[in-house]
Amino acid sequence: MQARQQKAPDKLKEYTLNGNEEISPGVHLISFDRDVDFIPGQVVKIGIDTKTPPRIYSICSGNHENEIKILFNIKDDGFLTPKLAAYIPGDKILVSKPYGSFLGSKAPAWCIATGTGIAPFYSMFQSGLFENKRLIHGVSYLNQFYFEDELDWALGENYVRCCSRESSCDVYPGRVTRYLAEQSHFPKQKYYICGKAIMVVEIRDLLIEKGVSFENIVAEIYF
Missing domain, CATH: 2.40.30.10 (Translation factors)
Known part of the structure; x- marks a missing residue:
């Protein structure tokens, strides 16, 4: 990671x-x-x-x-x-001046976020770096899907919303970790994770169990 x-x-x-x-x-x-x-x-x-x-x-x-x-x-x-x-x-x-190594690219990837951890991915999306990307966003309540209408229109099936405490059509009823645990196919590519430390570690371990190599997991921890 x-x-x-x-x-x-x-x-x-x-x-x-x-x-x-x-x-x-x-x-x-x-x-x-x-x-x-x-x-x-x-x-x-x-x-x-x-x-x-x-x-x-x-x-x-x-x-x-x-x-x-x-x-x-x-x-x-x-x-x-x-x-x-x-x-x-x-x-x-x-x-300060911008810095950091959690950097977007045009390469295919899965982008996994919870809460306001969607911010760097929205920056990548707004900068034209979201071709061949899947965005998975997990929140507690439906009103926490920030930029939802724009992302849904642009990404379609590659925009996955997971909500743990409320339900709606086209929204996965549960946490991001449960959604990922139910997936059977994980392409050989980069997996970007952004959120709180506990979530990042949990998803990192889950991805490794699913066969994703350690080197392909890139994380940004929110405090």
Whole structure:
């Protein structure tokens, strides 16, 4: 299982927030002007002052867009996200240069995410890197399928939604791990996983049991 290897930049630059949209209860999509290039899948550090450590977030926008967008959910016990969620256009944030080795490509792959872990895959999708890809997204509730209409229209059967606590037509009734456990065919290609550590380890072990080689599993852990 591969992980982030590129050294994180230390310097943060001030940016003006352009937008802050609550796209689902407790989940926000913020945006600010892009003045650097990035590879879809990379992350940035974000802070609101110089006294507290910044946090790491995946970029959630295409590499051709004029803005960088960040998707995050409010953590009630967190320091940054409750404050960041209350920011309005015109407020200042601190952002690092993009970095990281969880990088998208045009090669066939399965992309497996839970919750806001869909962010780097949406960046890859928006950047034109989703041909021959299958996206498997697991959530607890139906309103957590972020960007659902767009992804469903573009990907069709290659967009698999798994929901563990609510049901709907065309949605697998259960967790991502159960969906994967029921599959019998796993092509020889890359498998990208993005989500919380427990989920990443569980899916990594499941893929290995299914015959996927360790070298073909690429992971990004969300904290």
